[in-house]
Amino acid sequence: MIITRVFNWLTDGDNWKDSHLNTGILTQLEAHIRFTGIALAVAILIALPLGMLIGHTGRGTWLVSAANAVRALPTVGVLVLLTVIIAPHFHGRTDTGYLIPTEIVLVLLAVPPILANTYAGIDNVSPAVRDAAAGMGMTGPQVLFQVELPCSLPLIFSGLRSATLQVIATATIASYVPLGGLGRFIYDGLAQQDYPQMIGGGVLVAALALTTDLIFATIQRYAVSRGITGRFPRGRPAVASEVQSAVLTGPEVSHA
Amino acid sequence: MKRKFLRSVTAVAAVAAVAAVGLAACGSSDSPTASGKSVASGLILGGPPEFKTRADGVPGLEKNYGVTFGKFTVTDTGGPVTVTALKNGQIDAADLFTTDPSIAANDFVILTDPKSNFAAQNIVPVINKAKATDGVKTTLNAIQAKLTTSGLSALLTKVQTDKQDPDAVARQWLSDNGLAATGTAASGVSLTIGSANFPENVILAEIYAEALKAQGASVKTTLNIGSREKYYAALKDGSLDLFAEYTGTLLQFIDASATATSSADVYAALAKALPANLIELDQATAQDSDAIVVTKATADKYHLVSIADLAKLAS
Numbered sequence: 001m002i003i004t005r006v007f008n009w010l011t012d013g014d015n016w017k018d019s020h021l022n023t024g025i026l027t028q029l030e031a032h033i034r035f036t037g038i039a040l041a042v043a044i045l046i047a048l049p050l051g052m053l054i055g056h057t058g059r060g061t062w063l064v065s066a067a068n069a070v071r072a073l074p075t076v077g078v079l080v081l082l083t084v085i086i087a088p089h090f091h092g093r094t095d096t097g098y099l100i101p102t103e104i105v106l107v108l109l110a111v112p113p114i115l116a117n118t119y120a121g122i123d124n125v126s127p128a129v130r131d132a133a134a135g136m137g138m139t140g141p142q143v144l145f146q147v148e149l150p151c152s153l154p155l156i157f158s159g160l161r162s163a164t165l166q167v168i169a170t171a172t173i174a175s176y177v178p179l180g181g182l183g184r185f186i187y188d189g190l191a192q193q194d195y196p197q198m199i200g201g202g203v204l205v206a207a208l209a210l211t212t213d214l215i216f217a218t219i220q221r222y223a224v225s226r227g228i229t230g231r232f233p234r235g236r237p238a239v240a241s242e243v244q245s246a247v248l249t250g251p252e253v254s255h256a
Numbered sequence: 257m258k259r260k261f262l263r264s265v266t267a268v269a270a271v272a273a274v275a276a277v278g279l280a281a282c283g284s285s286d287s288p289t290a291s292g293k294s295v296a297s298g299l300i301l302g303g304p305p306e307f308k309t310r311a312d313g314v315p316g317l318e319k320n321y322g323v324t325f326g327k328f329t330v331t332d333t334g335g336p337v338t339v340t341a342l343k344n345g346q347i348d349a350a351d352l353f354t355t356d357p358s359i360a361a362n363d364f365v366i367l368t369d370p371k372s373n374f375a376a377q378n379i380v381p382v383i384n385k386a387k388a389t390d391g392v393k394t395t396l397n398a399i400q401a402k403l404t405t406s407g408l409s410a411l412l413t414k415v416q417t418d419k420q421d422p423d424a425v426a427r428q429w430l431s432d433n434g435l436a437a438t439g440t441a442a443s444g445v446s447l448t449i450g451s452a453n454f455p456e457n458v459i460l461a462e463i464y465a466e467a468l469k470a471q472g473a474s475v476k477t478t479l480n481i482g483s484r485e486k487y488y489a490a491l492k493d494g495s496l497d498l499f500a501e502y503t504g505t506l507l508q509f510i511d512a513s514a515t516a517t518s519s520a521d522v523y524a525a526l527a528k529a530l531p532a533n534l535i536e537l538d539q540a541t542a543q544d545s546d547a548i549v550v551t552k553a554t555a556d557k558y559h560l561v562s563i564a565d566l567a568k569l570a571s
Contacts, residue, residue, distance in 0.1 A: 021314060021328045084336065091344045093300075178302070178331045178341065188330060191305035 005196035006203065015200075023180060025204065031180035032208065035099075035171045039106030040164060046107070047114035048156070054115075055122025055152070056144045064119050067112040076173055079105045083177045098177040109170055110163040117159025121152025150225055157220040161213055168209045172201075182208065294324070295558045296349075296566040301325040301548075302341050303351030304333040312374050312546065313351070320373045323566045325349070334546075348554055349566075354405055355456055355544045357413035365555040366547045368562040372517035375504035377545035379403055380523070381464065381537045382506070384447075384497040388535055391441030395471050396498075396537050399463060402433045403540035408456065415455045422455065426462035435467055443472030450487050450496040453480040456544060460500035484509055492531055503539055519543075 009015060017024040047067075054060045082101035090097030125148045133147040149156075172183025182205050189198025226232055307313035308328050317323045329346070331338040334353045342350040343362055352359060354366060354377075381396050411429060414420045430436040447468065451461035458479050465475045478496065481487040488509065490496040503522045507514045507529055516525040523539050530536060548563050560566065 020324070020326065021308060087337075088340050088344065093346060095346065097340075097344070097346075175330070178329060178337055178346075184330065188305040188308070192309045193306075194309070 002195065002199070006199045009196040009200040010203065015197075023184065025182075025185075028180050028182050028184050029204065029208070032168070032171055032174075032182045032205075035102060035106065035174055035179070035181055036164070036167050036212075039103050039110055039167050039171070040160075042103065042107045043110030043114055043163060043167075044160070047111045048118055051115045051118025051156075052122055052144060052149065055119045056140070056148060058123070061119070064116050067115045070108050071112050073108065075105055075109065075170060076176060078108070079173060079177060087177070095179055098174075098179045102171075102174045102177065102179055105173075106167050106171060110167050113159045113163040113166070114156075115159075117155045117162075118152070121155030121159075122148045124155070125151045151228060153224045154220070154228060157216065157224070161216045161220075164212055164216060165209050168212060169205060172205060293570050294322075294567050295560070295570045296323045296325045298326055298570060299348035299554075299566070300327045300329055300346075301349045301351070302329045302331040302338055302347030305330045307351050316373045317548070317563065320371045321564050321567055323563060325566075342549065342551060345551075349548055349550045351546055352549045353544050354547045355409045355412055355542070357409050357416060359549060360406075360409060361413070361417070363552045364549045365552055365560070366549050367555075367560055367565070369547065370562055370564065373563065374546045375508070375517045376519035376522045377502040377504040377543045378519050378523065378539035379408075379460065379542045379544065380501050380503050380506075380526070380539040382491065382499050382501045382530065382534055383537060384491070384494060385533050385535050387445055387447050387497045388537070389442065389445055391443075391471060392445055392447075392468065392473065393537055395441055395467050396464060398435055399430075399467055400538040400540040402435065403542040405542045405544075408459075408542045408544070411459050412456055415459060422459045423462045423466070426459055426466050429463060430466055430470075436470060438470045439472065441471040442468050446474035446476075447497040448476045448478060448495065449498045450481050450490065451477070451479045451500065452484070452487060453482050457500055464498060464500065491534060494533065501536075502544055503536075504545065 015022075015024060016026050018027050050063065054063060079101055082104055083098060086101050087097035122144075129147060129151065130143060133143045138146065171181055172186055174181045175183030175187045182201050185197050185201025185204070189195060189201060221231075301314070303313070308330070309315070314325070314328055317325075329341070331341050331347065331350070334351070334356060338347075338350045338352060339356075339358045339362065341347045342352075342364065349367075350364075352364070358364070359366060379400070381400065383392070383396070407429075411425055414425045415422050427436070445468075449461050449465050449468075451457045461477060461479060465477050469475050481490070484505070487496060487499065488506075491499055503519070503526050504517075507516065507522055507526045510529045511525075514522075514525055514529070516522045519539065523536070527536055548566075550560060554560065558565065558568075558570070
């Protein structure tokens with residue numbers, strides 16, 4: 001039964017540790033997280049400020065469409081092309097020549113969802129809220145960072161999470177050029193006709209994607225203001241009445 | 257919301273369980289024993305993924321020569337990734353194909369295989385018995401007599417590196433080898449010649465086709481068919497009549513339990529293994545087999561000639 005064999009492959013300790021010929025799951029998992037982490041960090045550094053700027057100023061929206069068009073590029077094709085161009089320039093015991101093309105490809109994948117969602121999030125902040133902020137005397141950057149950004153966090157997180165899932169899943173193609181990562185098990189399993197290994201690799205990628213998404217969901221839960229999510233501790237009065245009572249009791253307190 | 261959260265918790269628990277099992281397994285790690293440092297133990301071997309498990313891959317090198325590399329890195333199947341990695345020193349030895357033009361182009365050294373770890377892969381025409389008239393046989397066997405590994409590699413350079421047309425390269429080769437004479441040896445025979453989807457096999461099919469045409473045969477070609485699974489079936493059912501094959505891999509394909517490795521043995525075993533309607537003609541000396549290849553610098557440094565030299569103690 002294939003499921004049993006996949007389970008056996010996943011639970012076999014020898015598959016988790018490195019030996020002189022095999023690179024174990026832990027090492028490949030670490031490599032996979034490394035590729036994903038670098039790509040996401042770079043993508044966030046590019047897409048988040050850019051998206052905020054475009055959303056705040058309303059200028060350069062064509063950039064968002066252009067970034068979305070990049071999504072149409074065939075990832076493996078770009079990877080192979082870049083590898084053929086870049087890899088021959090690196091000599092000696094280094095995989096930089098393969099790492100750079102892989103990261104470029106992953107960043108290209110991660111930027112569009114983050115950029116589009118950041119832009120959309122900022123752009124969709126209610127004009128009334130923006131007016132109120134300006135009316136209170138907030139400067140442009142203050143409006144952006146203290147009003148628009150917090151208000152658009154749910155959308156930004158959703159872009160970030162979809163980018164993360166896509167990068168984790170796509171990072172398997174790093175094994176197409178000779179890099180590690182969990183894709184190694186998928187490619188090698190196919191070539192060696194070792195299907196439990198191949199499916200096991202797929203299961204690990206899925207598990208990593210789910211875990212990461214869960215972590216982001218948790219961060220999002222605590223990062224996003226309760227005023228936006230409407231999430232309040234249970235067993236306490238509803239929002240409106242709470243605010244109302246505060247308004248009503250306020251003057252009385254000051255009188256006393 | 258609550259149910260979604262519970263579902264997430266279940267997922268994370270499953271992941272944690274898997275990770276815990278893995279971590280526990282890691283606790284009991286035993287490091288590879290490095291007793292008596294051989295040359296190979298300090299080197300990295302690169303090759304296709306299946307080379308790690310294939311009978312003539314890493315296990316074969318260990319069994320036949322006692323050669324254990326320090327590390328095996330997956331590159332690709334005798335392609336540009338492997339060549340670049342070997343050239344740039346990401347790997348020290350590589351599994352490449354003997355006809356690969358990049359071996360000569362980069363001054364790589366093919367290590368000899370005296371114990372026949374790699375099965376012979378001589379080029380042999382496999383032909384439908386009904387089409388194998390004496391004239392056809394003579395024509396094809398004359399070609400077989402002239403095909404050498406280095407000659408084939410030179411043809412590949414013309415097609416792969418210089419981007420010449422395989423058909424033109426085939427015709428040029430025939431006239432260079434005095435085989436371009438026209439005649440009537442094969443007149444009245446009509447054949448369909450097939451080829452697999454890699455340049456070398458296309459060139460061979462073109463050479464056969466041009467020679468048979470010159471001898472009056474009516475020839476149709478179906479090139480770049482794809483993998484052996486596809487074209488072998490066509491050969492068997494008679495929709496293809498002639499194919500340039502490789503003795504070792506074809507034998508292994510027909511009979512997975514075959515153990516012959518030397519040229520003569522494989523050739524004889526293949527003759528028996530072929531179905532009744534197919535026969536093999538003469539095998540050429542040209543071989544397109546796997547080989548362990550190192551750079552000239554590595555070969556000079558450790559005085560490497562044969563694969564066995566990799567098992568020597570490093571000085």
